[in-house]
Each structure stands twice: as structure tokens, then as C-alpha cells.
Amino acid sequence: xxxxxxxxxxxxxxxxxxxxxxxxxxxxxxxxxxxxxxxxxxxxxxxxxxxxxxxxxxxxxxxxxxxxxxxxxxxxxxxxxxxxxxxxxxxxxxxxxxxxxxxxxxxxxxxxxxxxxxxxxxxxxxxxxxxxxxxxxxxxxxxxxxxxxxxxxxxxxxxxxxxxxxxxxxxxxxxxxxxxxxxxxxxxxxxxxxxxxxxxxxxxxxxxxxxxxxxxxxxxxxxxxxxxxxxxxxxxxxxxxxxxxxxxxxxxxxxxxxxxxxxxxxxxxxxxxxxxxxxxxxxxxxxxxxxxxxxxxxx
Amino acid sequence: xxxxxxxxxxxxxxxxxxxxxxxxxxxxxxxxxxxxxxxxxxxxxxxxxxxxxxxxxxxxxxxxxxxxxxxxxxxxxxxxxxxxxxxxxxxxxxxxxxxxxxxxxxxxxxxxxxxxxxxxxxxxxxxxxxxxxxxxxxxxxxxxxxxxxxxxxxxxxxxxxxxxxxxxxxxxxxxxxxxxxxxxxxxxxxxxxxxxxxxxxxxxxxxxxxxxxxxxxxxxxxxxxxxxxxxxxxxxxxxxxxxxxxxxxxxxxxxxxxxxxxxxxxxxxxxxxxxxxxxxxxxxx
Numbered sequence: 001x002x003x004x005x006x007x008x009x010x011x012x013x014x015x016x017x018x019x020x021x022x023x024x025x026x027x028x029x030x031x032x033x034x035x036x037x038x039x040x041x042x043x044x045x046x047x048x049x050x051x052x053x054x055x056x057x058x059x060x061x062x063x064x065x066x067x068x069x070x071x072x073x074x075x076x077x078x079x080x081x082x083x084x085x086x087x088x089x090x091x092x093x094x095x096x097x098x099x100x101x102x103x104x105x106x107x108x109x110x111x112x113x114x115x116x117x118x119x120x121x122x123x124x125x126x127x128x129x130x131x132x133x134x135x136x137x138x139x140x141x142x143x144x145x146x147x148x149x150x151x152x153x154x155x156x157x158x159x160x161x162x163x164x165x166x167x168x169x170x171x172x173x174x175x176x177x178x179x180x181x182x183x184x185x186x187x188x189x190x191x192x193x194x195x196x197x198x199x200x201x202x203x204x205x206x207x208x209x210x211x212x213x214x215x216x217x218x219x220x221x222x223x224x225x226x227x228x229x230x231x232x233x234x235x236x237x238x239x240x241x242x243x244x245x246x247x248x249x250x251x252x253x254x255x256x257x258x259x260x261x262x263x264x265x266x267x268x269x270x271x272x273x274x275x276x277x278x279x280x281x282x283x284x285x286x287x288x289x290x291x292x293x294x295x296x297x298x299x
Numbered sequence: 300x301x302x303x304x305x306x307x308x309x310x311x312x313x314x315x316x317x318x319x320x321x322x323x324x325x326x327x328x329x330x331x332x333x334x335x336x337x338x339x340x341x342x343x344x345x346x347x348x349x350x351x352x353x354x355x356x357x358x359x360x361x362x363x364x365x366x367x368x369x370x371x372x373x374x375x376x377x378x379x380x381x382x383x384x385x386x387x388x389x390x391x392x393x394x395x396x397x398x399x400x401x402x403x404x405x406x407x408x409x410x411x412x413x414x415x416x417x418x419x420x421x422x423x424x425x426x427x428x429x430x431x432x433x434x435x436x437x438x439x440x441x442x443x444x445x446x447x448x449x450x451x452x453x454x455x456x457x458x459x460x461x462x463x464x465x466x467x468x469x470x471x472x473x474x475x476x477x478x479x480x481x482x483x484x485x486x487x488x489x490x491x492x493x494x495x496x497x498x499x500x501x502x503x504x505x506x507x508x509x510x511x512x513x514x515x516x517x518x519x520x521x522x523x524x525x526x527x528x529x530x531x532x533x534x535x536x537x538x539x540x541x542x543x544x545x546x547x548x549x550x551x552x553x554x555x556x557x558x559x560x561x562x563x564x565x566x567x568x569x570x571x572x573x574x575x576x577x578x579x580x581x582x583x584x
Contacts, residue, residue: 010487012408015408018399018402019398019399021394021395022396022398022462029433029452030455096323101324107324110332111331112566112573113332116565116566116573117562118515118559120518120537121559124555125335125338125555128334128337128552129334134349134350139354170330181578223423230425233519254430254431255519258430258431266430267432270432274428277423
């Protein structure tokens with residue numbers, strides 16, 4: 001017993017040394033930023049002259065700004081479509097692939113491919129897809145005899161936001177892969193037993209697969225919503241918030257305040273973005289239960 | 300009970316199901332791949348062709364689009380910057396996270412679990428919220444517009460995901476090897492460097508791949524923390540072609556294709572690692 005405590009004590013010195021680099025970086029790039037944002041949110045600062053304390057006026061000004069109201073609403077639309085369009089799509093594809101149809105490994109690899117391509121490249125690519133003169137979207141619609149549906153997707157007030165969101169959320173790679181792995185880890189004997197009992201495929205998915213992968217779906221949903229809340233590039237590069245301020249998200253709003261040297265208001269927006277994330281993600285946890293991933297990885 | 304009663308579904312329903320299944324799979328294949336192939340083909344066309352014959356193959360394959368894309372925007376400089384940033388940020392990130400993961404996966408100490416949970420929870424933080432703090436931090440340390448600014452920032456941003464991947468991998472390494480090494484007089488540092496690190500290579504490769512791809516593709520902080528050609532990365536070079544008064548589509552698409560090559564090549568060779576890394580945490584037991 002004495003030897004054991006001696007050993008841990010000796011190692012404790014090393015443990016601390018090994019943890020120092022990560023801790024320093026985490027403090028500088030995760031802890032300090034949160035503290036600094038909270039502080040700066042109450043200040044007025046142009047980045048050059050002295051700061052002055054302005055109380056909550058950055059927050060009241062931000063909430064009073066109709067562009068911010070649109071931004072927060074758009075962020076919520078992004079998050080909702082991540083949870084209710086992106087994840088169901090990922091789920092359907094994963095359930096199909098989990099039954100190992102011909103070429104499923106190849107399809108899994110190809111479906112994931114866009115996830116290694118930058119959001120900048122994808123944004124430019126979808127700008128080409130939506131281009132009113134030579135874009136593929138309008139071309140396909142007119143080929144299908146749907147000329148009346150062709151339009152300037154990114155330029156029109158009603159279609160700009162859905163078009164931007166679609167261009168991002170059509171890529172389900174991460175979530176599909178996570179859900180697929182979870183589904184494939186369900187023992188095959190469960191399905192064999194169900195088949196003997198006469199359950200069809202849909203019943204098997206409903207009563208075996210879905211209950212078993214519930215936690216993984218929540219994990220995927222949590223990540224999808226977190227990704228949706230940190231949106232910036234796709235909007236910035238596809239519409240820059242237009243047309244007529246229909247498409248901005250909070251990240252873009254913050255970037256503009258910063259570019260306009262309103263650092264205090266940019267910081268307040270940052271605080272609100274983090275708070276929105278906390279509220280939405282913990283709300284999800286309350287409604288859908290705990291996510292499987294993070295805690296369990298360490299068993 | 301014979302085979303016919305085992306499944307209640309009739310033959311037409313089965314055929315319909317099969318049809319629907321392949322319809323979904325192939326539709327989604329088209330959605331995923333068509334835009335990329337289309338863009339890659341357009342990169343070989345003239346601007347006139349892109350606008351007038353967007354869906355035909357290039358009349359003449361314009362290989363010089365790539366040459367002029369490089370010379371007009373100085374893409375090679377951005378490429379070099381991106382390589383330096385991605386490689387060094389990944390190395391720094393792997394070094395610091397492997398040290399920390401080693402202690403978390405192989406040692407007992409107070410607040411071990413808390414440390415791990417807090418660190419990995421960083422995955423969920425919207426990093427873009429840190430625009431102002433990162434900018435002031437980097438300028439305060441006189442790193443603005445330098446490759447070092449991006450190296451440090453990216454290596455820090457990737458800590459949560461790397462910690463998650465590497466420490467779950469290190470946890471799965473059997474204890475016995477280390478115990479016998481310790482009896483043989485292996486020090487703490489030697490256990491890390493000589494025993495666990497070599498065994499953890501697959502986990503390190505996965506985390507390194509994720510980090511490299513992230514660094515290569517990152518846009519916001521490259522935009523915010525750099526301003527000159529000497530420090531900007533490839534993702535910013537793509538925008539160069541639209542900042543003219545008229546978009547040079549052919550040049551831009553050629554540049555995009557070139558910037559996609561490194562991550563796509565990495566993916567082609569390491570997709571198994573990427574996919575297994577993603578699933579490592581998601582699947583229990």
C-alpha cells in the first residue's frame with residue numbers, strides 16, 4: 001500500500017508535466033476566450049482607443065437590430081433542418097447500407113467524400129449549381145418539364161435561405177457513418193429471430209434497430225445541430241447574407257460587427273451564440289435523452 | 300413452418316422495396332458526386348463554354364486553366380503556406396494531445412474524468428464565437444498575419460477531437476505490456492515514448508488525418524488572422540477569382556480542383572482510418 005502511494009506521487013509530477021501543454025492551449029483558446037467575451041460584451045471598444053463600460057447596451061442594441069433577429073431565427077432554422085432533415089436522411093441511407101447491399105462499402109466511401117472537401121469549395125460549387133444562367137439545378141428542372149420552377153435560387157427572397165441550407169445539409173457523411181456503425185454493431189441473431197417470427201423489414205427496423213441505435217441518433221443529432229449553429233462560410237460565400245438580409249446567421253452578424261470595429265457588440269453576439277448553443281443542445285438532451293458518445297468512449 | 304411463412308411480404312412488395320432502395324441510393328449518389336464532377340469538368344473549359352455549353356464535355360481540354368490559375372493568383376505560395384500550416388499544426392496538436400491522452404488513458408489522478416469530459420466537450424462549442432478573442436490574442440502576441448498564428452490556433456482548435464480519438468484508442472491498449480515494462484525499470488516517459496506511442500499509431504494517424512483535413516479546409520480564422528500573401532492559405536486564394544469585377548469561372552474552378560486534390564488524395568488512401576475513427580466513439584462495446 002505504501003509503495004502504491006509512493007508510485008502515484010512520483011507519477012503525479014510527470015502527469016502534471018504531460019498535461020501542461022494541453023492545459024495552456026485550452027486556457028488560451030477555450031477558457032480565456034469565453035471569459036474575455038463575457039467581459040467585452042459589456043464594453044464599447046473600436047479595437048484602438050480605450051474601452052468604456054456600457055452595461056448591457058450592446059445586448060439591447062443587438063436584440064433590437066432586425067438583422068440580428070433574422071440571424072438568430074435563421075440559426076434556429078438551420079438547427080431544425082439539421083435535426084429533422086439531415087439526420088433522417090442520414091438515418092435512411094445508413095439503414096439501407098447496414099443491410100450490406102452490393103457495393104455498400106464503396107457507397108459509404110463515396111457518400112462521405114464531400115466531407116473532406118472545404119466548405120469554400122462546396123459553396124462555390126453550389127453557387128454554380130444554382131446559377132440562373134448556366135446552373136445545373138435549373139437545367140434539370142427544365143429537362144424534367146418543370147420550367148415554371150426555375151429561378152434565381154440564391155437571388156430570390158423566398159428561396160435563398162432554403163437553397164443555402166440545402167447545399168450544406170445535403171452532405172450527411174459524418175452522421176451516416178456514425179449511425180451506420182451503430183446499426184451494424186447490433187447482433188445479427190436479433191434479426192434472424194425476428195424473421196422467424198415473421199417480422200418484415202420495416203418492422204425489424206422499427207422494433208429492433210431504432211431502439212438499439214436511439215443513443216447514437218441523439219449523438220448524431222447533437223453534432224448536426226452544433227455544426228448548424230456554427231455556420232458561417234456557406235452563407236458568407238453564397239449570399240453574404242443577402243438578398244435583402246434574408247440569409248444572415250449569427251456568425252456572419254458577428255463578423256460584420258467586428259469588421260465595423262464594434263468589438264463590444266461582436267463580443268456580445270459571441271456570448272449569445274454560445275448561450276444559444278447551450279440552450280439548444282441541453283434542450284435536445286432533455287427531450288431526446290442523453291447522447292451515447294462522449295462519456296462512454298472512455299470506459 | 301416453411302420458408303414462405305417466414306416473411307409475410309409478398310413478391311411485388313419485395314420488388315418495390317428493392318426498387319425504392321436502389322432509387323434512394325443512386326439518387327443520393329448523383330447528388331453527392333455530380334456537382335463535384337461537373338465542377339472538375341468545367342475547370343477544363345473556357346469561360347465562354349462554361350456559360351454557353353455548361354453540360355457538354357470541353358471542346359478542347361484547357362489544361363492551361365490550371366497554369367494560369369496558379370500564375371494569376373500566386374496559388375503556389377498559398378499552397379506552400381497551407382502545407383506548412385497543416386503539417387506543423389497537426390504535429391503540434393498530436394504532440395500535446397498524445398501527452399495528455401497518455402496520462403488520461405493510462406494513469407489515475409484526481410479530476411481525470413472531469414478533465415477528459417471538459418476537454419472533449421469543446422467539440423460542441425461554436426468556435427466562430429471566438430472571433431474577437433482569437434483576433435486580440437493573436438495581435439497581442441504580435442503573431443497577426445503569420446503562419447505561426449494559424450499553426451497555434453489550429454493546433455488548439457483540434458485539441459478536443461484529437462483528445463477524444465487518441466485517448467479512446469490508448470485506453471483500448473492492454474495493460475500487461477506496460478506493467479511488465481515498468482517492472483523492467485521503464486520510466487514514465489519511456490512508457491509513453493517507447494511503448495504506448497508506437498502501439499497507438501493507428502489512433503494517431505486517424506487524429507492526424509482529421510487535423511490535417513481541418514487545417515487544409517479552414518477558412519474563417521485564416522481570413523481573420525492573416526492579410527498578406529505570405530501568410531494566407533489556399534481557401535482564401537479561391538476567393539481571389541471572384542474579387543475581380545467579373546468572376547473568372549474557369550480559373551476559379553481550376554483553383555478549386557487544385558485545392559481539393561490534397562484532402563481527396565488523403566481520403567482515398569486513408570478513408571478506412573477516417574471512417575473507423577469516426578465510429579470509434581459512437582459504438583459502445
